[in-house]
Amino acid sequence: MNSEYAVRLDGHVDAAQVGVKAARLAELAGEGIRVPEGFAVTADAYGEFVREARLGPVIARSVRRFRAGRDLVVAAAEIRSAFRDASLPETVVDDILKAYQALGGDSTEVVVRCSPVTSADAVRDDVFLHLTTGADVIAACRRCFASLFGAVAVGNREAEGIDHLRVVMPVTVQRMVRSDLGSSGTARGESTFVRVRASWGLGQPSAAHADLYSVHPGARPMIVKHRGAKRTKTVYAGLRGTRTIPTTAAERAGLVLTDDDLRELARWSVIADKHFRRPTALEWAKDGCSGELVVVEVRPAVPAIVTIQACRRTALEVQYR
Missing domain, CATH: 3.30.470.20 (ATP-grasp fold, B domain)
Known part of the structure; x- marks a missing residue:
């Protein structure tokens, strides 16, 4: 099932591509510890989305406006809105849907969450629960990508001098665990x-x-x-x-x-x-x-x-x- 844009979480994986939390779980799965079955939407998928949807200029323009005095919350919201309105590239969508189909496809209940590359990333941990269609999974992945530009995350990167165009956001998709009933x-x-x-x-x-x-x-x-x-x-x-x-x-x-x-x-x-x-x-x-x-x-x-x-x-x- 593994592809450039979707990687199964069942052994050694590249943390730079799937995020530190997902990488740790994948390593434990490789040791025989039971983790929820799932896959990661990779950093490369995020990068392809930004390139194909031409979001780079949107990010750069909003950051320039913030540096010129625009309110940070407004500038960050402008970027997130552009992410949510853009369409994912067909190649990325195909890989995500194939990976979801390997879990069972439509009617299979999954959770989609952000998977920052490092545990130090100041990114809101957006989580989308009880998703049961491929379309819902695609929409949640796009919103997770957008969460990279929350106001706090943008402000922290500005303070630390980190290039907003070089950061990435992998996404984790896993079967729902009904611990609410357990x-x-x-x-x-x-x-x-x-x-x-x-x-x-x-x-x-x-x-x-x-x-x-x-x-x-x-x-x-x-x-x-x-x-x-x-x-x-x-x-x-x-x-x-x-x-x-x-x-x-x-x-x-x-x-x-x-x-x-x-x-x-x-x-x-x-x-x-x-x-x-x-x-x-x-x-x-x-x-x-x-x-x-x-x-x-x-x-x-x-x-x-x-x-x-x-x-x-x-x-x-x-x-x-």
């Missing part, structure tokens, strides 16, 4: 154990209310579980939004993850640390329809500076396996 959280290695945080619904749960687990690998793995309050959860609301709703009594009383889930997450955490040769933090999600665990993002771990007090935990269970 659960999500984080996993990270800390010395001799893996710390897992979990809650129902979407996003990164707060330590104050999430389930907290410690998994100590070894011949006789030990799992320590602390049940959190989990009073609310975040679910999808429309194509791009989310909303927070109360959890059910059963969700509040139960534990989010099984022992098998925890052992799998701990194994993935160890593999990721070894692969990247540094401590990493995994963001994971569990699909409420398939029951499948997947890693949706990996990033360098930030040292923990806060210890959760035992008195704030609502339950404790220690199991030896």
